[in-house]
Amino acid sequence: MxxxxxxxxxxxxxxxxxxxxxxxxxxxxxxxxxxxxxxxxxxxxxxxxxxxxxxxxxxxxxxxxxxxxxxxxxxxxxxxxxxxxxxxxxxxxxxxxxxxxxxxxxxxxxxxxxxxxxxxxxxxxxxxxxxxxxxxxxxxxxxxxVSSGFMADVMPLVLSRLSRGITHVYVRECTDFSRHPSWQMVHHMIGFGRDEDAYLRALRPVRTAMWALFTESLHLIATGLGVDLDEIDMDVEHRLARVDLAIAAGPIPRGTVAAARWTFSGLAAGRPVITVEIVHRADASRTSDEWGRPGYSLRVDGRPSVTLAAGEDWVSDPxxxxxxxxxxxxxxxxxxxxxxxxxxxxxxxxxxxxx
Incomplete structure (x- = not known):
């Protein structure tokens, strides 16, 4: 208009x-x-x-x-x-x-x-x-x-401007949801606070939603870099809370799901060329650092290789x-x-x- x-x-x-x-x-x-x-x-x-x-x-x-x-x-x-x-x-x-x-x-x-x-x-x-x-x-x-829409796709393409002969792009996002206010997002969409059986039963539709969201990012990066992806692999892991967690969106009882890691691998010519790793943590101060601290890591492997890391305070309000x-x-x-x-x-x- x-x-x-x-x-x-x-x-x-x-x-x-x-x-x-x-x-x-x-x-x-x-x-x-x-x-x-x-x-x-x-x-x-x-x-x-x-x-x-x-x-x-x-x-x-x-x-x-x-x-x-x-x-x-x-x-x-x-x-x-x-x-x-x-x-x-x-x-x-x-x-x-x-x-x-x-x-x-x-x-x-x-x-x-x-x-x-x-x-x-x-x-x-x-x-x-x-x-x-x-x-x-x-x-x-x-x-x-921000992710998707910036850190998971736009920023890797920005970094690629500094490199040639690129062989692999890696993006890692780790989000601390302790201050996120949306019950709908934290409990319903992500599945935090569910016991393990309930989480696994609800995982199929969530896998569909996560696939729809982040495969777009992989295809955007691939198109920008001039490569056709043959397929995209997806994997998900989860961890349980070791203690009761009190977060903005509502309590996460001990023994329920409090962290998850989603990995998307875009394959071309039989090998991974783009990897996007999405880590969700209910409370980073009280859950394991097994999958890293909150923030972003981006790496473009090429000549030269380019790396950008940003901690959880990279932006004051996501x-x-x-x-x-x-x-x-x-x-x-x-x-x-x-x-x-x-x-x-x-x-x-x-x-x-x-x-």
Whole structure:
């Protein structure tokens, strides 16, 4: 959609809709309200109790005159430039495809915080549906965030600029969830706090969701480096809490799952060429360091090899960082040609300086 008002020839704010009002969604709302170049025009809430509540209030601010809704049609009817889609990662990417396509076809660009960094990874049918919806709406779809959306895919490509003859790319993320406020994410999605049998029973749909999320990152890296992956292997391990843990999202009893490590290996010519390791820990201060301390490690093996390590304090607020990356992408995505727009297609996204 145009970013210029038909009556006033000067630029007008980007009209933003926030989809889902969990921890990430509330942070995005606050970010929109703080930017003079953006205007919040809508909010969709999953919880019925939030319907009708002012979006500003949901985000911990004063009322802004925008009531949250649980009705998809209310969002489709809005005149908006962009939807920030911050729903919990889908257990089945195809299950939400109709919803995403409806939002795109209604003429709204869409930036997702969980996935869609490289939708082509899900095959031509999935990507084709998105492309057609983008064409109908004259808009773009883009995936952003921190991991995936930056550290698991964009940063390895940035480091690759310093090397040639690359033979392997390794990414390790270890996240401490002790201060993460979302019960939905920590207990339901990740599975912390479940006994071992319950965790293993619930693992199949979670494996599907994790596969959908991080294989996109591997394919994005591979495409950027000019290699075709033959296949991707996935492995998962878990560990139990040795003591009772009290974390922001709710208690983790002793003997229940409190850590997990997911390993994704992209193979080409019979050997691993890209490895992404995702470690989740309920409380890094009270669980084993067997899989490393919180933070990120990135290594590009080539001539020369390049390594980047960042501890758990690499960013003061990971949720705010993911929200900022999304909002900084809004002007670029809205200006892009219609279609799937990955980080390989867009200009460098920069933040805004306050003076």
């Amino acid at each position: 145009s970013t210029f008002d038909a009556v006033n020839p000067g630029p007008r704010p980007y009209r933003v809709v926030q989809w889902a009002t969990g921890a990430m969604g509330r942070c995005v709302i606050r970010g929109v309200l703080d930017r003079p170049d953006m205007e919040l025009v809508g909010a969709w809430a999953h919880t019925p109790a939030k319907a009708g509540v002012d979006a500003g209030v949901l985000a911990g601010r004063d009322p802004v005159g925008v009531a949250a809704t649980g009705d998809l049609q209310d969002i489709l009817d809005l005149d908006a430039d962009c939807v920030v889609y911050a729903a919990t990662p889908a257990l089945d990417r195809y299950a939400e495809l109709d919803l995403i396509c409806s939002l795109l076809a209604s003429g709204k660009n869409l930036i997702a915080t969980n996935g869609y960094v490289y939708p082509q990874a899900h095959g031509p049918l999935f990507a084709g549906e998105l492309e057609q919806a983008c064409k109908r709406g004259g808009v773009s779809v883009h995936g952003s965030g 949720i705010a960082a993911a929200a900022a990356h999304v909002l900084n992408s809004v002007p670029v995505v809205c200006a892009a040609p219609p279609g799937i727009r990955t980080h390989l297609d867009l200009p460098v996204v920069c933040g805004r300086m306050r003076v």
